[in-house]
Amino acid sequence: MQKNQIGNSDLYVSELGLGCMSLGTDEVKAKAIIDRALDLGINYLDTADLYDQTQNESIVGKALKGKRQDIILATKVGNHLNEDGTWFWDPSKRYIKEQVKSSLLRLQTEYIDLYQLHGGTIEDPIDETIEAFEELKQEGLIRYYGISSIRPNVIREYVNRASLISIMMQYSLFDRRPEEEMLDLLNKNDISILTRGSLAKGLLSDQAEQKLRNKATDGYLTYSxxxxxxxxxxxxxxxxxxxxxxxxxxxxxxxxxxxxxVVAGASSLEQLETNVAALEQGYVITDTLYKNLQSTTKADTYVKHR
Structure with missing residues (x-):
């Protein structure tokens, strides 16, 4: 599978990554999916401390035993879990530096390749957050950092003030909001995008018509x-x-x-293999087709999430 450089880093990731949130809590099943993903050429795994209330990180860590050197491993921080399972937003330096140690233990690794802020608002103590990530880099606990956000104003602040290498954001044919404000800006600044939601909850998969027929959705963003x-x-x-x-x-x-x-989840081996097969057909989107696809879908802009 083709691998692409993240920003100006030395991380080269498969063009299809495995989003681990959908793995579930069955360790045997999750390990089988991860093992198959690696066999198929996927080398980027993306998890978060919030997923299944930290259990996802533990499952990923167990599955990667003996294979860590072959993986670009990413996780996220910022959602402060309470003992009762609730959480609150906490981008403080203190929490980030405490939580990374817990993530490392769960993931059974000495370092995280890409540590991402799991959200962010314009009211956050952004300089303090950046300082935490920079110190973690110096300490060798993380190699690089990025943020997972769709908020243009927040992203611009980090582009201007931080040495981040990536932004994870929702981007698909049914959510083209990043195109107007974000794509060219990030490309110009050597910051890569890791996409999520690129199949629009399955509405851009081969199951789309079935989902609509079974009334599995009441719309998507501004689409009825x-x-x-x-x-x-x-x-x-x-x-x-x-x-x-x-x-x-x-x-x-x-x-x-x-x-x-493109970071896509997989809750079964079949779904994983279908996603990989879809990318390995030597199919190229020509400039003409690209414009035709854009003329068929909405070019929405960010309104609420700024």
Whole structure:
């Protein structure tokens, strides 16, 4: 599988990453999915301390025993868990530096390749947060850091003030908000995008029509159900070389040079293998097709999440 550089770092990640949130809490099943992902050429695994109330990190750590050197491992911080399972937002230096030690123990590793702030608002103590990450780099506990956010104003602050290498953000044919404000800005600053939600909750997969037929959604962002149905039909006519909707959706977000990897979850071996197969068809989104796909979908902008 093709590997792309994250920013100006020495991290090269598979163009399809494994989002670990969907693995579930069955350790045997989760390990099987991770092992198969590695066999298929995926080398980027993305988890978070919040997933399954820290259990996800523990499961990933066990699954990676003896394989750590082959993996680019990412996790996230900022959601302060209480003993009762609730959490509150805490981007403080103190919490970040305390929590990284817990994540390292759960992940059974001495370092984290990419440590990400799991959110962020413009009211945060941003300089303090950056200082925490920079100190963790100096201490050798993390190699690089980034943020997971869709808020343009927050992202701009980090671009201007931090030496981060990546932004994880939701980006798909049904959520093209990053295109207006973020993609070119990040590319210009050598900061890579790791996408999430690129299949729009399955609405850009080969199960799209079934989901709509079974009323598994009441819309998506500004799309109504009727608009989704019509747009999916139109997308299939725009797919000029008769590839699947899944392949088109994945290749579309990888078209922009700022995007290093599409991070997709998998709750089964079948889903994982389907995602990998969709990318390994030698399919290229031409400039003409790219524009046709854009003319068929909405170019929304960020309104609430600034």
């Amino acid at each position: 159900v009727d608009e989704l149905t019509h747009t999916i039909e139109q997308l299939k006519t725009k797919d000029l070389i008769n590839q699947s909707l899944l392949t088109t959706a994945l290749r579309y977000v990888l078209k922009h040079p700022a995007v290093a990897s």
